[in-house]
Amino acid sequence: MPRVVVDVMPKPEILDPQGKAVLGALPRLGFSGVTDVRQGKRFELELEGEVTEAVLADVHRMAETLLSNPVIEYFTVHVDETVVTA
Amino acid sequence: MPRVVVDVMPKPEILDPQGKAVLGALPRLGFSGVTDVRQGKRFELELEGEVTEAVLADVHRMAETLLSNPVIEYFTVHVDETVVTA
Numbered sequence: 001m002p003r004v005v006v007d008v009m010p011k012p013e014i015l016d017p018q019g020k021a022v023l024g025a026l027p028r029l030g031f032s033g034v035t036d037v038r039q040g041k042r043f044e045l046e047l048e049g050e051v052t053e054a055v056l057a058d059v060h061r062m063a064e065t066l067l068s069n070p071v072i073e074y075f076t077v078h079v080d081e082t083v084v085t086a
Numbered sequence: 087m088p089r090v091v092v093d094v095m096p097k098p099e100i101l102d103p104q105g106k107a108v109l110g111a112l113p114r115l116g117f118s119g120v121t122d123v124r125q126g127k128r129f130e131l132e133l134e135g136e137v138t139e140a141v142l143a144d145v146h147r148m149a150e151t152l153l154s155n156p157v158i159e160y161f162t163v164h165v166d167e168t169v170v171t172a
Contacts, residue, residue: 022153033134058117062117
């Protein structure tokens, strides 16, 4: 079954308190070398049938209307070629 | 600055109520053809210096201890080659 991944991230100019919380916790846990953290969402969609241009356009509309808030977030859509299982 | 991405997803055997909520909403919004949705988290970490094996091992430890709950989630780590900005 083909799988399409939608990654939703806060726009660069938007404050990301979850990412900042992770960034602040890292040194307390003994980790160094990380200068910034952004936290977003990942959606894995299992589709029936083939992934055509029309299907990808549909997934874009899903991402715009349901999966993300376009005012504060941006998203990317890609077909997951690596984890396709029967 | 190199960027490393940590994707955290609920394990396949774990119920994912957020994914189910999205799956249930899609037909009501007029979308068809999606048979399953899983929702997880995406972390983008900006690192200083080069991404060596030791740095990636460090990121694995961050993912295990802070970014995911290994009992109910699995994670993948990959270097983001596409969006590396100065």
